[in-house]
Amino acid sequence: MSIEVRELIAILLMFIGIFFMVVSAVGVVRMPDLFMRMSAATKSSTVGTSCVLLAAGVYFGNDLGSSSRVVVTIVFLFITAPAAAHMIGRAGYYSGSELWDGTVLDELETRPDADKIPLRRAKKAEDRIRPIILPSSTPVESVVPDGDDFH
Amino acid sequence: MNLTDLALYVALPLLTVAIVLTLIRLGKGPQMPDRVVAFDLLSTLGIGILAVYAIGTNQPAFLDVATFLALISFLGTIAFAYYLEKRD
Numbered sequence: 001m002s003i004e005v006r007e008l009i010a011i012l013l014m015f016i017g018i019f020f021m022v023v024s025a026v027g028v029v030r031m032p033d034l035f036m037r038m039s040a041a042t043k044s045s046t047v048g049t050s051c052v053l054l055a056a057g058v059y060f061g062n063d064l065g066s067s068s069r070v071v072v073t074i075v076f077l078f079i080t081a082p083a084a085a086h087m088i089g090r091a092g093y094y095s096g097s098e099l100w101d102g103t104v105l106d107e108l109e110t111r112p113d114a115d116k117i118p119l120r121r122a123k124k125a126e127d128r129i130r131p132i133i134l135p136s137s138t139p140v141e142s143v144v145p146d147g148d149d150f151h
Numbered sequence: 152m153n154l155t156d157l158a159l160y161v162a163l164p165l166l167t168v169a170i171v172l173t174l175i176r177l178g179k180g181p182q183m184p185d186r187v188v189a190f191d192l193l194s195t196l197g198i199g200i201l202a203v204y205a206i207g208t209n210q211p212a213f214l215d216v217a218t219f220l221a222l223i224s225f226l227g228t229i230a231f232a233y234y235l236e237k238r239d
Contacts, residue, residue, distance in 0.1 A: 007154045014158065014203065018165050021199055025169035028176045028192055034184050037176070041192040049199045056202040056214060059154065066211035073198070073218045080225040084191060087232035092184030095235055 010059040017051030020044050033100035034092045042085035050074045158207035166200050187231045194224030 027040025057070035099106060173196060177189035198217045205213035 010206065011154055011157060014162055014206065017199065018162055018203075021196055022165055022169045022172075024192060025172040025196070028189060029172045034182070034188065037185060038188050041188050041195075045192055045195045045199075049195050049202070052199045052202045053214075053217065056205050056211075059206050060211045060214075063211055066214055069214050069218055070202075073214070073221055076218070076221050076225075077195075077198070080221070081195070084225055084228040084232070087229060088184060088187055088191065088235075091187075091232040091235035092182075095182075095184065095238065097182055097184050 006058055006061055010055040013051050013055035013058065017048045017053075017055065020048030020051065024048060033103070034097045035089055036100065038085050038089050038092075042081050046077055046081045050077060053077075155207050155209060158203050162203045163200065163207065166196060166203060169196055170200075183235060187228065187235065190231070191224065191228045194220060194227070197224075 021044070024040050024044035027044065028037050031037045031040055053070050053074050057067045060066035060070075093108060170193065173189050173192050177186055177193065180186040180189055198220050201213050201217040201220065205211055205217070
């Protein structure tokens, strides 16, 4: 493979990756909800960073050490980014992060041991009685957690 | 204009725009998990910037730094999520 073809592939991959990274940054600013922001920040930026790293691997293609380190970094990103996003989303949900108003389905709210989740129990009980009014006027201190057995 | 000039003068400013947008969310995020998400994205963008800078300066040693940053940022995000969940 000649130098020109390799540089052309590297330029193409680099700008595809930069497009995805800028899109994920815009999504983090513009999205209305923690979970949508997390989705934008995780998936798109993983693909973007992987494309840019792949461009570096193609550019340093005659050096096997650099290319193999690039592949290791990409594999590590694809393993760890979903795990980190899952942990942030779980922590955000259980620490009472607000869902978007247009959210149609919250499956964790109707699970059998939903009473064990602190900061979600009072809101759920009032939603059952009066779905529209009482937005967030309940004091958080009225919710007494049973303990830390919800983990 | 070859690849290194393109990386240094076109790609790095675009990534800087992305970093600035992420810093906006890091500053005004209403709650702590939003800031953790922005921090996670910031470190991922840092990996991309290191890769672009390795192309721009023709130094493959920066790819080692990118690998190291990937390891450390994962640990940081996991620690933040753990303590957010343990917090009352």
